[in-house]
Amino acid sequence: MADNxxxxxxxxxxxxxxxxxxxxxxxxxxxxxxxxxxxIEHKKDYVNxxxxxxEFEHRNxxxxxxxxxxxxxxxxxxxxxxxxxxxxxxKDCPYTETKPFSWFRGYHVGGRSLLWxxxxxxxxxxxxxxxxKEGIAIDWPIRYDDIAPWYSYAERFAGIQGSKEGLExxxxxxxxxxMEMNIVEKDLAARIKKHYNNTRHMFIGxxxxxxxxxxDRVNCQYRNRCWRGCPFGAYFSTQSATLPxxxxxxxxxxxxxxxVTKILxxxxxxxxxxxxxxxxxxxxxxxxxxxxxFVCASSFNSTWVLMNSATDIWPDGLGSSSxxxxxxxxxxxxxxxxxxxxxxxxxxxxxxxxPTGIYIPRFRNIYNxxxxxxxxxxxxxxxxxxxxxxVAEMTIGAALKESLTEMGSWTMGMTAFxxxxxxHENMIKLNKDKKDKWGLPVLDMNVEIKENEKKMRIDMVxxxxxxxxxxxxxxxxxxxxxxxxxxGIHEMGTARMGRDPKTSVLNGNNQVWDAKNVFVTxxxxxxxxxxxxxxxxxxxxxxxxxxxxxxxxKKGNL
Numbered sequence: 001m002a003d004n005x006x007x008x009x010x011x012x013x014x015x016x017x018x019x020x021x022x023x024x025x026x027x028x029x030x031x032x033x034x035x036x037x038x039x040i041e042h043k044k045d046y047v048n049x050x051x052x053x054x055e056f057e058h059r060n061x062x063x064x065x066x067x068x069x070x071x072x073x074x075x076x077x078x079x080x081x082x083x084x085x086x087x088x089x090x091k092d093c094p095y096t097e098t099k100p101f102s103w104f105r106g107y108h109v110g111g112r113s114l115l116w117x118x119x120x121x122x123x124x125x126x127x128x129x130x131x132x133k134e135g136i137a138i139d140w141p142i143r144y145d146d147i148a149p150w151y152s153y154a155e156r157f158a159g160i161q162g163s164k165e166g167l168e169x170x171x172x173x174x175x176x177x178x179m180e181m182n183i184v185e186k187d188l189a190a191r192i193k194k195h196y197n198n199t200r201h202m203f204i205g206x207x208x209x210x211x212x213x214x215x216d217r218v219n220c221q222y223r224n225r226c227w228r229g230c231p232f233g234a235y236f237s238t239q240s241a242t243l244p245x246x247x248x249x250x251x252x253x254x255x256x257x258x259x260v261t262k263i264l265x266x267x268x269x270x271x272x273x274x275x276x277x278x279x280x281x282x283x284x285x286x287x288x289x290x291x292x293x294f295v296c297a298s299s300f301n302s303t304w305v306l307m308n309s310a311t312d313i314w315p316d317g318l319g320s321s322s323x324x325x326x327x328x329x330x331x332x333x334x335x336x337x338x339x340x341x342x343x344x345x346x347x348x349x350x351x352x353x354x355p356t357g358i359y360i361p362r363f364r365n366i367y368n369x370x371x372x373x374x375x376x377x378x379x380x381x382x383x384x385x386x387x388x389x390x391v392a393e394m395t396i397g398a399a400l401k402e403s404l405t406e407m408g409s410w411t412m413g414m415t416a417f418x419x420x421x422x423x424h425e426n427m428i429k430l431n432k433d434k435k436d437k438w439g440l441p442v443l444d445m446n447v448e449i450k451e452n453e454k455k456m457r458i459d460m461v462x463x464x465x466x467x468x469x470x471x472x473x474x475x476x477x478x479x480x481x482x483x484x485x486x487x488g489i490h491e492m493g494t495a496r497m498g499r500d501p502k503t504s505v506l507n508g509n510n511q512v513w514d515a516k517n518v519f520v521t522x523x524x525x526x527x528x529x530x531x532x533x534x535x536x537x538x539x540x541x542x543x544x545x546x547x548x549x550x551x552x553x554k555k556g557n558l
Contacts, residue, residue, distance in 0.1 A: 002289075006032045006253070007553075009275055009290040011260045011305060014111025016522035016538045017296035018242030019154075023546035024294070025251040029553075032288055033246075034258040034277060036297075037088075037107035040114065042239035046229030048082050056081045076487050078104045078115075082228055086115060092437040101445035102486040103300070109256055110238040111298060112489070115227045118208040118235050118355065119380065120160045121532035122151050122171045126366070131528050134374055137328060137422040140527045141499045141508030144171070150540035157245075158236040158539060159214045161356075162206030170361040170378075170532070176211045178204050179220075183348050184383040184410050185358050188471040192360075195470040200363050205380060207356040208236035208535075216244065222352035235355070257281045259438060262309040263293055263318055263518060271517045271558070272318075278438055292517045292549050292558055296542065299523035300428055303494040304443055306505075306512075306520075307430050319495060319505045319512045319520075326429050328422040328496055329447045330529040332488035336457055338464035339413030340476035342383060349407055350384050357382035360414065360467070362531055364459060373455040374421065377531045379464060381414030412473050416460035419531040421452055422493055447485045457483075490534055495524035510545040517558045521545045 007029035010020045021033045039045075053060045060081045062074070072090045073079035079087075088105035095103060106112040125144040132139035148171075155174040163178040181189065181204050189202040209220045210233075217233035217240055226235045233240035246252040257280040264273045264287065274289035295302045303326055307317035314320045362376035363369065386408040431444040461478045468476045498504020501513035506525055512518040521542040523534060552558045 004274075004286065004288050006030050006288065006290045008032075008292045008294065009034065009288055010294045010296060011275065012111065012295070012297035012301070012522070013109045013238055013243075013254070014106065014296065014298060014522070015113045015116070015238070015535050016542045017111070017294070018113060018238030018246075019539050019542040020294040020296050020521060020546055021246040021252055022242040023543050024550065025246040025249040027546070027550045028251070029550065030251050031246070032253040032255060032290075034260055034275070034288070035109045035111075035254070035256045036259040036280060037109065037256060039109045039254070039256040040229070040239065042233070042244070043231045046231055048228045049225060049231050051082070072102060073104065075102045075484065076104070082225075083115065086227075094434065094436060095442045096431050096434055096444040098444055098446035099448050100484050101447055102484050103445070103491070104486070104489050105298065105301075109254065110243075113237040114229055114239065116535060117533065118226060119359075119533040120155070120158070120162075120206050120208050120536040121359075122173055123147075123530045123532065123537055124169055124171055126169075127528065127530040130375065131422075136374065136528070137424070138496070138498045138500070138503050138527065141497050141504075146508075147537070147540050147544065150544040151536065153543055154536060154539035158208050158241060158536075159210045159217070160206055160208055160536070161211045163203050165201060165203055167201065167361060169363070169366055173206070175206070176214075179207075179209070179211060179354055179356060180204065181358060182350055182383060184342050184345055184412065188342070188383065188412060188473070189358070191471040192467060200360065200467065202358050202360045205356040205359040209355050210234050215241070217241070220355060222354055224353035224355045226355055259440070260297070260305055261285075261440065263295075263305060263515070265309065265311055265318055265515060267311065267313055270515065272515050278440070280438065283438065291553060292519065294542075294546070294549075295518060295520045295524075296522045299491045299494055300443055302520055302522055302524045303428065304430070306495060308441070314514065318518070319514050321514050322502055322504055324424075324496060324503060325505050326494050327424050327427045328493035329426040329428060329485075330420045330422055330492040330526065331485055332417045332490045332529065332531065332533075333420055333449055333453050333457065333483045334415055334417045334488055335483040336461050336478075336480040337379065337381065337413065337415040338461065338468055338476050338478045339381075339411060340468050340473040342410040342412050342473055345410050346407075358414070364463075371455075371459065373452045375419040375452075375456070375531065377416045377418035377456060377460050379414040379416050379467075381412070383410055383412040385410050412468060412471075414464050414468070416464060417488070417531055417533075418453060418456045418460055419529050420449060422496070422528055423450060426493075428494055445485075449483070449485065490523070490529070492523040492526040492529050492534060495520050496527045497525050498527065509548045510541060519545050519549055
């Protein structure tokens with residue numbers, strides 16, 4: 001095989017790219033995985049994994065210089081000393097905002113699989129049916145039963161801990177033993193269940209954290225330093241799970257510092273022949289050839305690659321024939337909820353740093369509930385104890401130090417995550433008037449939440465307060481901290497799946513209608529968003545598409 005010739009090219013090395021590489025390599029294909037950023041080696045390059053906060057020069061706080069250098073990252077929590085340098089550089093990789101959008105990216109091997117929150121939930125059967133039933137956007141080309149076996153496959157390999165609850169709204173999976181709620185959470189959960197007559201539920205958040213040794217990975221050590229990189233491999237990432245599996249086959253070539261600038265297309269065969277890359281270090285251009293291409297660069301970057309692959313046939317990019325490429329941007333709107341104090345339990349404290357919280361699944365617009373908006377939301381949160389007496393005078397000197405030796409009172413808080421509908425007018429496009437560090441055009445963001453989401457946010461706040469008060473939490477306060485599109489870091493859409501090439505970019509097997517040997521399996525493919533974290537769905541869709549692609553290759557159809 002020539003140095004630039006492979007069976008498959010995988011663009012991107014995050015959650016979807018890692019899964020694509022693993023699946024294709026294990027099925028016998030010679031694969032090259034192209035990552036635009038630097039390599040991060042498992043364990044060796046987790047430079048902050050074992051540091052205590054006081055060991056950071058600025059005690060793990062952001063500095064004025066950091067704020068100056070990162071105008072986007074500073075908008076929310078990603079800008080911090082413990083993961084400084086892990087997120088994409090705002091100045092090297094700019095974008096423009098027709099309307100405000102906070103885009104937090106991870107440009108390195110592993111991508112945001114090193115930085116994600118690890119919450120792992122299945123979509124339910126209604127999520128795949130809602131668009132068609134409500135006349136919103138277009139229908140998903142698949143149903144829950146089509147993806148359920150692949151959810152199980154992904155859960156078993158990734159290692160998802162959680163409890164089985166028997167709920168239609170949040171299907172059970174193939175779980176490892178669940179982490180425990182603490183005593184306050186357990187008692188509040190029982191009160192919620194009783195008060196709402198078993199129609200609302202609170203249980204441990206399902207997450208990609210091992211509770212048992214798994215493959216060559218060690219179970220969670222309850223350090224809650226996951227996004228610094230876990231030397232135990234206790235949470236799912238490309239580095240801990242899919243990359244070692246792909247490498248073990250001997251079929252994978254990993255090439256970092258490789259910015260894919262376009263997919264090469266042969267209009268006679270109507271297939272892709274490979275990709276063109278720009279070496280991020282040398283600025284040299286190279287081509288790689290393959291039989292199939294998996295585009296897994298993260299939602300917007302995958303769409304950028306398609307858009308930048310313009311031809312005389314499709315001047316707006318590969319996959320643009322429907323007019324939907326770049327449209328239907330979604331996220332999960334959040335940054336609102338409630339919290340309060342829990343009386344008693346003074347003989348109990350939290351032990352260890354559990355890397356997940358509680359989850360309350362959606363209860364609006366299901367069964368007999370009907371609101372003045374579509375879809376719904378769920379809650380994430382938890383109970384805990386801080387330190388220090390809550391006395392205003394104890395704020396300085398010896399009195400403050402003495403108070404910090406005492407445990408504070410218990411508190412309980414919850415944050416809502418709501419579904420954003422797929423609106424055609426919410427879109428991204430190439431801005432050729434502005435260039436990045438490498439002279440490439442950037443994306444322009446033109447998205448906003450609309451009335452449906454604004455109405456939902458009222459319930460997201462009020463229901464949180466009602467639930468906590470029903471559970472006996474005192475002095476409950478609410479908040480709405482002005483969500484900005486993108487802050488959920490769950491950007492989806494822009495190359496959606498569908499049943500008709502006239503209204504979608506991809507078919508039900510994640511194939512680009514316009515080039516059947518090109519597959520897009522990351523968040524770009526999503527037809528709707530549900531209200532649950534989407535990464536588990538990306539894993540399942542990627543494994544499913546890889547299985548289909550290899551079978552089609554064997555049949556000679558690709």
